[in-house]
Amino acid sequence: MDTLLHWETIYQTEGPANVGWFAPRLHDSLELIDKAGLSTDARIIDVGAGASTLIDDLRTRGFDDITLFDISTQALQSTLQRSRGNVRGVT
Secondary structure (H helix, E strand, O other): OOHHHHHHHHHHHHOHHHOOOOOOOOHHHHHHHHHHOOOOOOEEEEEOOOOOOHHHHHHHOOOOEEEEEOOOHHHHHHHHHHOOOOEEEEO
16 A cells, blocks of 8 residues: 555544544644744744644644645645634645
């Protein structure tokens, strides 16, 4: 099975919250972003975003220029459907 098909199948059959690596909040990532001292107009890219909730927390903190990158279109669509604003998804 090729890599793209593998990830699309996982997100279609398991759903974003039912995969073993899902976490409702990415505390470590948020802590690192806080320590970086970024202003809310910083451009952020989340590589390997999947269906992560990181974007939700970043938006709550006032960040609005966010790019999500993931191999799975299915995962990105799940995230983009619940997000608004200056967010881009790239596969």
